[in-house]
Amino acid sequence: MTDQAVDTGSRTPDAARRPSGETAASAPCPPAPPSRFLGRTRELKELLADIERAGLNTIAGRKAPRARVLLIAGRPGSGRTALAEELVRQVADRYPDGVLRARLTEPGGTPVPTGRAARGLLGQLPAPAAPGADEDELTATLRAALASRRVVLLLDDAADAEQVDELVPDTPDCLVVAVSRGPLTGIPDVRPCVLGGLDTHSAVDLLTRRTGPVRVTVDPCAAQQLAEECHGEPATLLLAGGWLADRPKVAVADLVAQLRADPAAGPLDRVLGLVHDGLPAAAARMLRLLSLAPAGLVDPHTASALAGCSPQAATETLDTFHRLALLHQVPATGLLYEVPGCLHPLLTALAARLDRPAELRLARARALERTVRMLHACRLAAETGEAALARRQALPRALRFAGPEEAATWLDERREALLTAAALAVADGELDTLARRLMSQLVRALVAHVGTEDATCDLYAVHRLVLDVAERRSLPREKAAALLNLADLDARTGRTAEALTRYRAALDAGREGRDPYAVGRAMESLGGAHQELGDLDRAADWYGRALAERLARDQRADAARLYGRIASAHACAGRHEEALRHWRAAVTEHRRGGDVAACARALGELARAQEYTGRFEESLRTCREAVARARRAGDERLEAGLHLRLADTLERLGDPTAARLHRESAGRMLGDELAGVPEERG
Missing domain, CATH: 1.25.40.10 (Tetratricopeptide repeat domain)
Structure with missing residues (x-):
């Protein structure tokens, strides 16, 4: 989801897709691989010097209270992310606790909430915060976790200064590298490094890498003119080079002439238009529909569902898009790609102009349905026994996983995209049935492969989405279930007061929906919450109400458990005769x-x-x-x-x-x- 960049080599995956529990800061950084970074020599030198530059506090004789913030400002597609990654690569050995990464803007342009960004950074340390914690608690936990560490924070695509300021560590031993479209006014002692286009030599070199040396060598003037028409923007140059590489008989001068025929549009719009118009109709339609991919992540299954074609055809088309620099391949994965952040809004505009709204909604519904089926197959892969094997064999071959390890890897690589897909489906409001099925399968897959404890934060987010749908659709039984699940997570993480409030709301929803299971569960859980808070009289009272509910329905096993819980409450209160009576029962x-x-x-x-x-x-x-x-x-x-x-x-x-x-x-x-x-x- 990062910008197309000057770096034409391998890329570091986004931090939000880092596996749960894996941390970039848990061990010293290994030696960085050789970089294929192009140009930006002056900017890189200035940024490195800015790290050592004395700040205002140092000049005034005071110790710097916070980490130094370096800002790389530029338009999407200018290579700002690649420059930030190269800077981090060169200074990583100075910060033995590693590099933490967070993207602060969604592919569609929506700013990421600061609390969510802080939670993602905490997960990389790892120092996970309690599920349901508010933004202030999360940022305070992050600062406390970084107080004794030496790390680099790479904050990509920041929307404003407030986003960055809340995440800056309160220690001068850390370094923050922020990437943004413009200046971050409001953060003290920040000098932006503003990026323009590449110099002509680097721009021509980038074209040569894409097209081969022959056409550039025979017409160097046309190559320089093409670099000028592209304004030296790396993303535009990569697209132009891919277009030429796909047409070996077209001269560079011909491309320059076509770009000059439409001077009104921006260079990236013009080159993307040429690439799009040169694709077959089915491939062009798939390219536009990739703007609907959650979190900008695409694999053959997602692409085939969006376009309504076979996974094999989607695989071949995605490979073509990758060759044309329309997609980036996510490192250390199989056929998983990401839509560059600079292309996402342009593809969205193309889809809005050329595709009907009903077609876009149908494509989104097909993608959700395919995701539900993949999650179902992922969950089945974790089950054992002959019955589970028979269910797996009944699945279509394209949906089967080779084993639980492959299914767990698939789930881990796509956790961010799956959570985003659920959030987008709920926000849509017209696909609630699919959204409910998706969230149900996502919860089961996370519990099967990750475990309830390790997936607590993700489960909390999903249950809140379920609650939103239940309240919007007036589904009291689902509302009660969501509230019970959220309250259980609150209670498990020590937020007993919040759990108590949700258990009461679940009791009301269960009564409204005439759900005896939810009513009994809520009463028993209310007793447990009061007992945890030390209110033993109320605990015994709620246990007694739950017991009456179970006895009325002749649920003897549950009644036996509740007799024990009542006895435990009485024993804690010192009422041993009452405890004795209930233990006998x-x-x-x-x-x-x-x-x-x-x-x-x-x-x-x-x-x-x-x-x-x-x-x-x-x-x-x-x-x-x-x-x-x-x-x-x-x-x-x-x-x-x-x-x-x-x-x-x-x-x-x-x-x-x-x-x-x-x-x-x-x-x-x-x-x-x-x-x-x-x-x-x-």
């Missing part, structure tokens, strides 16, 4: 249900409650029964824990010999783990 329900392991656990807790109330002989008998049931269930860890509890009870009853035997039994079961198990003292 829990044991009874587990016996009826035939859950031997759960019954053993409940008996162990019942023995603890009996011990607290001074019923030591009863506690001893109950604990022995619990050990027997744990042995029947085959749960050695549970049995070992009960042996330890039984040993404590025997010691209180004055039988250290029997207590020692039970501890030895637990030791044989736990082995080395026993060293980390503290002795219980009631």
Whole structure:
């Protein structure tokens, strides 16, 4: 999604597509590969010198309170990103904690929220913030994480000074390289490096690399004229060179003449128009529709769905676009490309002018449908067993993954695009059915391949989108489910007060939608949230309401669990007689249900409650029964824990010999783990 640039070699992938948990700052930077960077010698020298230049604070005798900010300003397509990458490559060895990258503008021109950019940078450290944290919390966490590090921050395509200012570390040991269209007024001590066109020699050299030396050598004047017509812009020169390379019999002078025939348009518009008009009709239509690709990322499946052709035909066309410099290939991936940021608005304008709105909506719907099917196949790849194998074999060959590793890689490379696709589908408002299916499959794929803990931030974002759709479409059951999922994530990350508010809203939505499952879940979760906050009376009250709901529906297993939770709340409040009564009820329900392991656990807790109330002989008998049931269930860890509890009870009853035997039994079961198990003292 970066601009077409002067650097014609390999490119560094955008930071937002870095795999979860992988960090550019977790290890010293390896030696940089040789660069194929062209021109910009003077600008690069000035930027390197600006790093060492004394700032205003130094001149005034004060220590610099923040990181130095270097600004590279220029129009999209001027090579500003390539210059920033080359600068970072040359100074990376001075910053041992690595390079962090963030793009601050969407391909369509929408500024990226500062909180989202800060979360992406934190994920690269890694120092992930809590899901649902607001912008101020995220930026404060980022500054705290960078306070003890020496890193380079590359902030690409900044929309304004406020975006950059919120992300600047409060330490002079870091360096910020910002790329923007114009000056960032408001950030102190920033001197912009403004880019124009390439010098003539570098521009002609870039053309030579694209077209070969023959045509430039036979007509050097025409090559210089073409460089002038392109205003020395690297993106325009790359397109012009690709157009000439695709037409080996066309002279450079002929291209110059065609460009001069339409002097009103800008150079990039003129060259893109020539390239577009020279494509076959189907390929030209596909090129325009690539502007609909989420996050500017395109693969054969996305392209084939947008254009309505086969994946094989899409693969061949994308390869042609890559040769023409219409697409960049994402490094370290297979057939994954990105639409250059400077071309995205031009392609959007072409699509709006040449394609009907209904055709664009149909293309977007086809792409969403294909994405849903790919996510379904991705999730199936993580499943095991004969039934999962049969479901995978039933898929079309083009949708099958070779194995779970390939599916996980596919999901990781496209996580940003998939989240963007979900957000765009929800914002559209007319594709809510597809959006709901997409978000459902995305959640399942993330849980299957990434895990709930590692994908918490992504899951939080998806559930918020589900909530938006449910509220817009007045779907109380889906609203309750989304609120419960969000509240669970809040509770898991320590945001108990926020979770409490969402559980109450989920309870109201569940009642409105007459969803007994949501109502019962919300009540039980409200009890858990109040217990976490230390309000044990309200916790027991909400557990009791949830219990009444379960008993009314004869859900005995859930009722048994709730008896245990009520007993736990009473025990924490010191009401041991009440705890004893409810643990007995829990044991009874587990016996009826035939859950031997759960019954053993409940008996162990019942023995603890009996011990607290001074019923030591009863506690001893109950604990022995619990050990027997744990042995029947085959749960050695549970049995070992009960042996330890039984040993404590025997010691209180004055039988250290029997207590020692039970501890030895637990030791044989736990082995080395026993060293980390503290002795219980009631």
